[in-house]
Amino acid sequence: MENTTQIQEAIKVQGEVVRKLKSEKASKEQIDEEVAKLLQLKAQLGGDDGKNQFVLKTPKGTRDYNPRQMAIREKVFSTIINCFKRHGAETIDTPVFELKETLTGKYGEDSKLIYDLKDQGGELLSLRYDLTVPFARYLAMNKITNIKRYHIAKVYRRDNPAMTRGRYREFYQCDFDIAGQYDTMIPDAECLKIVHEILSALELGDFHIKVNDRRILDGMFAVCGVPDDKFRTICSTVDKLDKMLWEDVKKEMVVEKGLSEEAADQIGAYVSMQGGMDLAERLLQDPKMSQSKQACAGLSDIKLLFSYLQLFQVTDKVVFDLSLARGLDYYTGVIYEAVLTQAGVAPVSNDTQNGSEERVSVGSVAGGGRYDGLVGMFDPKGRKVPCVGVSIGIERIFSIMEQKAEASAEKVRTTEVQVMVVSAQKNLLEERLRLVTELWNAGVKAEMMYKKNPKLLSQLHHCEESGIPLVAILGEQELKDGVVKLRVVATREEVDVPRDDVISEIRRRTSQA
C-alpha cells in the first residue's frame, strides 16, 4: 500500500540504473537482476505494462513435485524406510547447510560442485553435498562410537543437470550406515543385502551390484607402476569407465594425467576383470597383484564378504568388478554400486556420443562403501570410528516409477478421502457442515465443496475424478427421514442409512477396500 507517487519515483530511478548498466555493457545477469527489480516496481503499480514479467521457473536443475509425483515418491520412500527399519535402523536429521570448513577436503575433484551461501555476516556456510560427511560430523560432535542409522534428505550439487534421466542439482539421498568397531565384513555384507532387498521390492527390473575395494585399487595401481601421488587422480579416471570407453579413459590417464602408457595398459588388463569369489581367489595367486600387501588384504576381505553374501542369499546379483572405483576421497575399504541392467528402462546410452552399448550401464541407483577415516577427521583427538554405508539414489528410481505409472492404466490417487458430503438441493450448506464435522471428529477422511449451492452433478463428478469411493448425500427427504443416502461411486448403488449409523457404515465399507 505504498504511495503511488513514491513508486513512480522509484521506477524512474531504477530505470536509470538499468539504462546505465546496459550502456556500460554490464553482465547479462546483473542487468537481468536490475530489470527484475524494475518490473517488480511496475507490478506494484498494478498497471498493465510492467505487471508480472517475472521469470516463472524453479532454479536450474531443480523441480517441483506435483501431487501425483508425490504419491509415487511416498510409495518409494515407504518401501525404502520399511527395509531400513526391518534392519533395525534408527533415523537422524542434520541441517541442510554446514559450516563450509566441515565440507572442505572431503570430496576430491568434486568440491567445486558445492553450493556456498552468500557471506551475509557471521559464519561461512555451504549446502550439504551428501549425507555422509554430515553424519561423520554428527558422530564426532556427539562422541558416538556405534549406531545404525538411516537418513533421508535432499543434497545439493552444482553439476550439469540431466533431468529427464533423473539427474538434478537438488536431489534426495536415502542413506543407511553402520558405525562401530565390528568383525570384518559383517556390516558390509548387510549393506549389500539391503540394496538387494530394496531394488527387488521396487520391481525396477534386473540389476546387479558391483563390488570392489579401495585397497585392491591402490594395490593394483602400485603394482602397475602408478606413482603414489597419482593414486587418487588415476582412481577418478578409472571411475569414468561406466560412462567412457577404455580408449578414452586410457587417453585421459596418459595425456592429461601423465601416466606411462605401459602402466595404463597394465591397469587396463585388470579393470576388465569381473567375477565372484573365484576371481578374488585367482588374483590372490596373481604373481603381480599378490606383491601388494594392501591388495591381498582387500582380496581376502572380498572372499569373506562373498561367504556372508551367500548366507544372505544375494550372490545372484553381486559381481566383483575391478573397474569400479567411485570418486569420493573418503572410502577406505569395500566399495559398491548397484546398476539397473534391464534394457528399455530409462536407457542412458546417450551418455556417450560414440557409446558401445555393452559398456554403458543403464544407470547407477545405489552406491556406497567403507570409510574408516572420515569420523577421525572431525574428532579433536583423531579417534576413528569405522563406518560402512549405502546411499540409494532415488531420483532415477522416481523417474522410472513415473514412467511406469504413466504407461499403466491404473490411476494414482493423490488423496485418501473416503467420503464426499454432498447436497441434493439448495440451501443445505449448514447440514453439510454439520455432517462433515461429525465425520472429521470421528476420524473419517471426508470433504465437501466450498460452495453454498453446488450442483449435485459437479459434486458427483469430483468424486469420480479423484477416486473417492463413497458419497454421503443429504437432501430434504433424507433430512426428514433422519437418514443419509450413501452412494457407492463405482457401482452407483445407493442405500439409505440411519443418521446414527452413518459413521460405522462408512468405516465398514472403506475398511474392506
Place this chain on the structure above:
Amino acid sequence: MENTTQIQEAIKVQGEVVRKLKSEKASKEQIDEEVAKLLQLKAQLGGDDGKNQFVLKTPKGTRDYNPRQMAIREKVFSTIINCFKRHGAETIDTPVFELKETLTGKYGEDSKLIYDLKDQGGELLSLRYDLTVPFARYLAMNKITNIKRYHIAKVYRRDNPAMTRGRYREFYQCDFDIAGQYDTMIPDAECLKIVHEILSALELGDFHIKVNDRRILDGMFAVCGVPDDKFRTICSTVDKLDKMLWEDVKKEMVVEKGLSEEAADQIGAYVSMQGGMDLAERLLQDPKMSQSKQACAGLSDIKLLFSYLQLFQVTDKVVFDLSLARGLDYYTGVIYEAVLTQAGVAPVSNDTQNGSEERVSVGSVAGGGRYDGLVGMFDPKGRKVPCVGVSIGIERIFSIMEQKAEASAEKVRTTEVQVMVVSAQKNLLEERLRLVTELWNAGVKAEMMYKKNPKLLSQLHHCEESGIPLVAILGEQELKDGVVKLRVVATREEVDVPRDDVISEIRRRTSQA
C-alpha cells in the same frame, strides 16, 4: 590451494580481530564466530597444530535431531499429516531455494532475513523463507486455479535464534492451503477447524486462536487517521503487541514512525478489544468504524466466519482480537494465530524484559490467513487465485513434546526391531546369519550383533536397552533339536519353537503388542 604465506598473513589478521573483540568484551557469539574463522584458516595450513581444530558444531540457529528426537518429531508429523489427509489434502514439494526475485517484495520488513546463495555463476538464488510464496509461484507456473494441498518442509530465516524456546534459523513449517474461487469464509473456517483439531490431538494444553481481518485493520487505521502510506509500517508495529507492552508499541508508532499521538491512542482503544461474533456486531454499529467500507466488509465476514465455526464446533477456542496484525505483506483478508495459554508449558515470559505476565503469550504455534493477491503477482496476466491457509510452526511444539518425554518415565523407542537373533555359544555366526536372513525375507524386523562371537549377556542387554521385545536364541542344543528358543524380554519366559514355526510365532507375539 592458497599460498601458505597468504594464509599465515590472514591468520595474523584474524588473530588480531579476535583479540580486539575479547578486549572489547564483545558477545560470546560474536567472538566464537571469529574464533571459528581463525581455526578454519589454521586448518588450511594442514600442519599438526591446525589439524582437527575444526569447530565441531552445526551452523548458528540450527540443530541435529538425534534418534530420540526424530521419534518424537515423526509422531508429531504423523498427527498433523493425518489431520491434513482427513480433510482431503494432496501434497506437493518445491525446491529449498528459489530464484531470488521470486521472494523479492513479498515479506515487507522481514526481507532482510532471507538467506542468499553465493553468486557462483548462473542464477541468483535464495533459500525459501516460507512455503506460501513458493506455493503461489507453483500455482501460477502450472496455471492451477484450485487445489487443497499440504506441504511439510524446512524454511530459513536469518533471525536471532532462541533455540531453547524453539526458535531456529532452519525450521519446519507444516502448511495447509486452499486455493480456488469459493464462497466466502467456507475454506477459511476449515483452516481454523484444522488448527483446532491438530492442537487438540497433540495434547499441548489449553490454547486459543485469535482471529482478525486485514480489512478491519486497514479500516481501523483509516478511521483513526493513519496516513495511507503508513498502513503497513503501523501494522508491523501493532504486530508486536504479543511481545511488547502497549506503551512501547505506542512509543514506536509516535516516535519512530511519526504517527500523531491522537491517532495512536485511538488505535490503542481498538486493539484492546476482544470478543466473538457479538464484538463484530458491535463494531458494525460503531460510529467511527462503520465509516470504513473496508472495515464493514471485514466485520461482516468475521460474523459469517463465526457462524461456520459454530457448526464446526470450535468456537470455544476462537477469539476475535483486534490486536492481531501479522507482519507479512501478502495477507488480504482474514488472519489468525494460535497460541498456547497453559502456564508452565514452555513459558516465554523472558521475551520482554519488563513483561506484564498477562500480555505475554506463551507462544504462537500456528498462523495464517487469506492472501488473494499473491498468485496474481506471479501470473503473466495477473490472474488472481484466491487462497487461504495455515502454517503450523512445529519447532515450538517439538520443544514442548521433548520436555514432556523427558519428564515422563516412559521410554521412547527409536527402532521397531521385533526380534534379536542371538547365539548362546561360540562359532554360530553362520547359523545366526541364516536365521536373520529368513526373518528379513519374511518381513520380520530383526537384528543381530556384528560380532563373530558376542557374549550372550551383552546381546540380551542390548535387547533390554533398546526395547526389543523378543530374542531368538540359537545354541548347539537348539540346532540339534531343530528349534529356536524364543525369549520374551519383559518376562524372561522362554519357549522352544520348531524352526519352521518361528516366523509365525514371532508374528503372533508381536502383533499383539
